[in-house]
Amino acid sequence: MSEKMRWLFFITRRIAKGLLVVLIATVANFALIHLAPGDPAMVLAGEAGASDPQFIEQLHREFGLDRPFAQQLLIYVEQVASGNLGYSYRQQTGVAELILDRLPATLALTASGYLLALILGLSFGYVAATTRLRPVGEAITVIATLLYATPIFLTGLAGVLVFSVWLGWLPAFGSTSVGADLGGVEYAADYARHLLLPTLTLGLFYVAVYARLTRAGMLIVKDADFIKTARCKGLSPRRIHVAHMLRNALLPIITLAGIQAGQIVGGAVLVETIFAWPGIGRLAFDALLQRDYNVLLGVFLVSSIVVVIFNIVTDIAYTLIDPRIELLA
Amino acid sequence: MRRRELFFAGMAAAAAGLWPRSEAKAQPQKGGRLHAIVQPEPSLLVLGLNLQSATQMVAGKIYQGLLTYDARLRPQPALATAWTISEDGLTYTFLLNRNVRWHDGQPFTADDVVFATTKFLPSTHPVARNNFSRVTTVEAPDPHVVVFRLAEPFSPFIMAFATGSAPMLPKHIYDGTDYRTNAANATPIGTGPFKFKQWKKGQYIQLTRNEDYWKPRQPYLDDIFFHVIPDASSRALALEDKTIDLASFSDIEPADVPRLRKRPYLEVTSRGYEYFSPLSWIEINHRVAPLGDKRFRQALMLALDRQFIADRIFFGQAKPAVGPISSTMRFFDARLPAYPYDPTRAETLLDSMGLTRDAAGRRATIKLLALPYGETWTRVAEYIRQALQKVGISIVLETVDAGAWAQRVANWEFELTLDFTYQLGDPAIGVSRTYISSNIRKGVLFSNTMGYRNSKIDELFAQAAIVSADHERAALYSQIQNILVDEVPVAWLVELQFPTIFNIHVHDLIVSSTGVNDSFDEAYRDAI
Numbered sequence: 001m002s003e004k005m006r007w008l009f010f011i012t013r014r015i016a017k018g019l020l021v022v023l024i025a026t027v028a029n030f031a032l033i034h035l036a037p038g039d040p041a042m043v044l045a046g047e048a049g050a051s052d053p054q055f056i057e058q059l060h061r062e063f064g065l066d067r068p069f070a071q072q073l074l075i076y077v078e079q080v081a082s083g084n085l086g087y088s089y090r091q092q093t094g095v096a097e098l099i100l101d102r103l104p105a106t107l108a109l110t111a112s113g114y115l116l117a118l119i120l121g122l123s124f125g126y127v128a129a130t131t132r133l134r135p136v137g138e139a140i141t142v143i144a145t146l147l148y149a150t151p152i153f154l155t156g157l158a159g160v161l162v163f164s165v166w167l168g169w170l171p172a173f174g175s176t177s178v179g180a181d182l183g184g185v186e187y188a189a190d191y192a193r194h195l196l197l198p199t200l201t202l203g204l205f206y207v208a209v210y211a212r213l214t215r216a217g218m219l220i221v222k223d224a225d226f227i228k229t230a231r232c233k234g235l236s237p238r239r240i241h242v243a244h245m246l247r248n249a250l251l252p253i254i255t256l257a258g259i260q261a262g263q264i265v266g267g268a269v270l271v272e273t274i275f276a277w278p279g280i281g282r283l284a285f286d287a288l289l290q291r292d293y294n295v296l297l298g299v300f301l302v303s304s305i306v307v308v309i310f311n312i313v314t315d316i317a318y319t320l321i322d323p324r325i326e327l328l329a
Numbered sequence: 330m331r332r333r334e335l336f337f338a339g340m341a342a343a344a345a346g347l348w349p350r351s352e353a354k355a356q357p358q359k360g361g362r363l364h365a366i367v368q369p370e371p372s373l374l375v376l377g378l379n380l381q382s383a384t385q386m387v388a389g390k391i392y393q394g395l396l397t398y399d400a401r402l403r404p405q406p407a408l409a410t411a412w413t414i415s416e417d418g419l420t421y422t423f424l425l426n427r428n429v430r431w432h433d434g435q436p437f438t439a440d441d442v443v444f445a446t447t448k449f450l451p452s453t454h455p456v457a458r459n460n461f462s463r464v465t466t467v468e469a470p471d472p473h474v475v476v477f478r479l480a481e482p483f484s485p486f487i488m489a490f491a492t493g494s495a496p497m498l499p500k501h502i503y504d505g506t507d508y509r510t511n512a513a514n515a516t517p518i519g520t521g522p523f524k525f526k527q528w529k530k531g532q533y534i535q536l537t538r539n540e541d542y543w544k545p546r547q548p549y550l551d552d553i554f555f556h557v558i559p560d561a562s563s564r565a566l567a568l569e570d571k572t573i574d575l576a577s578f579s580d581i582e583p584a585d586v587p588r589l590r591k592r593p594y595l596e597v598t599s600r601g602y603e604y605f606s607p608l609s610w611i612e613i614n615h616r617v618a619p620l621g622d623k624r625f626r627q628a629l630m631l632a633l634d635r636q637f638i639a640d641r642i643f644f645g646q647a648k649p650a651v652g653p654i655s656s657t658m659r660f661f662d663a664r665l666p667a668y669p670y671d672p673t674r675a676e677t678l679l680d681s682m683g684l685t686r687d688a689a690g691r692r693a694t695i696k697l698l699a700l701p702y703g704e705t706w707t708r709v710a711e712y713i714r715q716a717l718q719k720v721g722i723s724i725v726l727e728t729v730d731a732g733a734w735a736q737r738v739a740n741w742e743f744e745l746t747l748d749f750t751y752q753l754g755d756p757a758i759g760v761s762r763t764y765i766s767s768n769i770r771k772g773v774l775f776s777n778t779m780g781y782r783n784s785k786i787d788e789l790f791a792q793a794a795i796v797s798a799d800h801e802r803a804a805l806y807s808q809i810q811n812i813l814v815d816e817v818p819v820a821w822l823v824e825l826q827f828p829t830i831f832n833i834h835v836h837d838l839i840v841s842s843t844g845v846n847d848s849f850d851e852a853y854r855d856a857i
Contacts (some may be wrong), residue, residue, distance in 0.1 A: 037732070038736040045775075046774055047731075053773055091372055092514060092515070145494065276532070320837075
C-alpha cells in the first residue's frame with residue numbers, strides 16, 4: 001500500500017468510526033438526560049412561583065414531552081441526521097443559532113487559556129529540568145503545584161478583587177464594555193482586556209500539569225544512552241535539551257493536550273460563570289439546570305464531534321513526533 | 330352608605346412625576362444609564378407568557394398594568410387614572426388614561442384591556458387565570474372605560490391589576506395568533522417608560538427611553554442595562570467595582586450584605602417587597618407518619634430558634650415568622666401567640682406522642698429535601714438538622730437540583746422540604762392557596778402539597794374573600810391565623826427581607842410595593 005493510500009484509508013476508517021461514536025453518544029445522552037428527574041415545565045413553574053395543571057400541560061405539549069420516550073428519541077435522531085439541532089422552547093430560538101452565538105466567546109477563552117498553559121507549562125518544565133540553579137527549579141515546581149492546588153474560583157475571584165476592585169485596571173466581568181459602541185481596533189482591545197483575567201485563571205491552572213509532565217519527561221531520559229551519545233558527539237547542551245530530551249517528553253504532553261483540546265468547545269463552566277463570560281459552558285450548565293433538553297443535547301453533540309476530531313489529530317501528531325509509531329486504523 | 334370611593338380623577342395623573350416623595354432630595358436629572366443585575370437570565374421578555382421573577386423585573390419597565398400598589402398595598406393609578414367599585418362589590422369600572430400609546434405608536438384603548446383580561450392572560454397566566462375566572466363579563470362601553478362584572482363578590486379583585494399579575498398586552502399584535510409562537514415575542518411591545526433595544530444572550534439586555542411615554546418629561550434615565558452575572562460572589566464584586574448600580578431579590582447572598590453595607594457608595598434597603606412579602610417555611614407532608622400528628626408539627630416549631638436563623642444565617646435579612654400571613658401584609662394579626670424557642674417543651678410533646686428516644690437517642694428519622702436556591706438555603710437545612718437532633722429527631726438531608734426539587738414537591742415525593750412563596754398583595758390571592766383543601770392538586774407546585782385538610786379553614790378563607798368590609802375581613806383572617814398557628818400545617822421559619830442594594834448616585838428606584846419590578850419611570854441618577 002502506498003503511503004498516500006494508507007493515509008486515505010486511515011482517515012476514512014477513523015471518520016466512519018467517529019460517526020458511530022457520535023451516534024452512540026447522542027442516544028446515550030438523550031436517554032441519560034430524560035432519565036434525570038424534573039422536567040422543563042416544572043422548572044418554569046418553580047421559577048414563576050405560580051402554576052396550575054393547565055400551565056404544565058400546555059408546556060408539555062409545546063416541548064413535545066407528551067409523546068412516548070421512544071418516539072421522542074426517534075424524532076431527535078432523525079432531526080440531527082438531517083442537520084437540524086432542534087429548537088429551544090425555553091429560549092424561543094434554534095439550538096444551532098444559540099450554540100453558534102456562544103461559540104466564538106468560548107473558543108477565544110479556551111484557546112487562549114490552552115495556548116497560555118502549553119507555552120508557559122513547556123517553558124517552565126524545560127527550565128526546571130535544565131537549570132543548574134536548584135532553587136529556580138524548585139520554585140517553579142512549588143508555584144506550579146500551588147496554582148494547580150488552588151480552586152479555580154478562588155484564583156478567579158482573587159484576580160477580580162485585586163485587579164478590578166482594588167487596582168481598577170481590568171474589568172470584572174463580561175466580554176465587552178456594555179454600551180460603549182466601540183469599533184475596529186478599539187473593540188478588539190476592549191475584548192482583549194476583558195479576556196485577560198479569565199484566560200489567566202483558566203490557563204494558570206493547567207500550567208502546572210504541563211510543567212510537571214515536561215520536567216519529568218526530560219529528566220527521565222537525562223542519563224539515557226542516546227543522550228550520552230549525543231554528548232559524546234559534541235552537540236551543544238541546548239541542542240541536546242531541545243532535540244533529544246524535550247522531544248522525548250512531548251508524547252505524554254500531546255496525549256494530554258489532545259484530551260484537553262477535545263474539551264475546548266465544552267468550555268470552562270467555572271471560569272465562564274465567575275467572569276460572566278458568555279460561552280458555551282454556561283449555556284450547557286444553565287440548560288442542564290433548566291432541563292432545556294435540546295440545547296444540552298446540541299452542546300453534547302458538538303463537543304462529541306470535536307473530541308472525535310481531536311483524537312484523530314492527536315494520533316497523526318504522534319506519528320509526526322515519533323516515527324516509530326505507525327498509523328493503524 | 331358603605332361605598333368605597335376610590336376616585337383619583339385626572340388630578341393625580343396630571344400631577345404624575347411631581348408627586349412629592351419624602352426621599353427625593355433634589356430635582357430629578359434627565360439622562361444617564363442604570364446598570365442592574367438580572368438573575369437568572371430570563372427566557373423570554375413577554376409578560377403574560379412568562380412569569381419568572383427575572384422576567385417581571387425586566388419586562389416591568391416595558392409593560393404596565395392598570396394599577397400599581399403603594400408600600401401599604403393601596404391601589405394607585407397607572408394605566409387606569411380612576412376606578413369605582415359598585416356597592417354590591419360586583420362591578421369594577423376603570424377609567425383609562427387617554428394619552429397612552431404602545432411602543433409601535435398604536436393607541437392603547439379599552440379593547441386592549443378586554444383582550445388581555447379575557448383572551449390572552451386566561452390562556453397563559455396561572456395567576457391571572459385564577460383572578461379573572463371570577464369575572465362574568467368585561468365590556469368597553471367607551472374606548473377609555475372598562476367594566477368588569479363579577480359572578481360573586483371577591484374583595485381582593487382590586488389587587489389583581491399589578492403589572493406582574495395582569496400586564497396589558499397589545500391586541501393589534503396578538504389577537505388571532507398563537508401567542509407563544511408569535512414572531513413579535515422577540516421584540517416586546519408595551520406601554521411602559523422603556524422600550525426593548527437589544528438582548529445579547531448570556532450577557533445583557535438593554536432597554537432604552539420611550540420618548541413617547543404618557544407621563545410628561547418622564548422617564549429620566551436614557552438606558553437601563555440588565556447584566557447577567559451567574560456567580561453570586563462576582564455579583565457582589567461588581568457592586569463594589571461600581572460597574573453595577575443595582576442588585577435585588579436574592580442576587581446577593583445574605584452573608585455578603587454586611588460587607589456591602591459598609592461601603593459608603595452603596596445603600597441597602599428592604600423596602601419594595603411588600604407586595605411579595607416572601608414567607609419561608611418547612612413544608613410538611615402530612616401523609617407521612619408521624620408528620621400527620623399536630624403535636625409533632627408543634628414540636629418542630631418549638632425546636633427551632635427562628636431568631637438564630639434570621640440573625641446568623643440570613644445576617645439580619647429576615648425576621649422570625651409567626652404564622653401564615655406576613656407581618657408586612659394587610660390582615661396580619663399582631664396579637665398572634667408566637668412559638669417560643671423551647672426544646673424542652675418540644676421534647677415533652679414528642680414524649681406525649683409515644684415517640685421516645687431509642688438507644689442511640691433517636692425518636693424518629695425524617696428526610697429533609699433541601700431547597701436548591703443558593704448556599705443560604707443549604708445552611709438553613711443544616712441548621713434544622715442540628716436543631717432537631719437536639720430534641721431527638723434525626724434528619725437525613727437530601728440534595729437535588731431545582732428541576733428535581735420542583736418535580737418531587739409537586740408530586741408529593743418528600744417528607745419535609747423548605748419552601749418560600751410570595752403573598753401577592755392579599756391573603757385571598759397568595760396565602761389561601763397553600764392551605765385550602767380544594768387546592769390539593771398533585772403535579773402542581775405552590776398548591777396545598779402538604780395534604781392539609783380543615784373544613785373550617787376552607788370555609789373561613791372562602792368567606793374572607795367575599796365580604797368586603799376590611800374590619801370583617803380582618804376578623805375572619807384573625808380566626809384563620811389562630812387556627813393555623815395551632816395546627817401548624819407548615820412550620821413557618823422567617824419572613825425574607827430581600828436586600829435591594831444600589832449605588833447612592835441613583836434615586837427613586839423604589840416607589841411602590843413591587844419595588845424593582847416597577848417601571849422605574851421616576852428613577853434618575855446624579856449628573857456625573
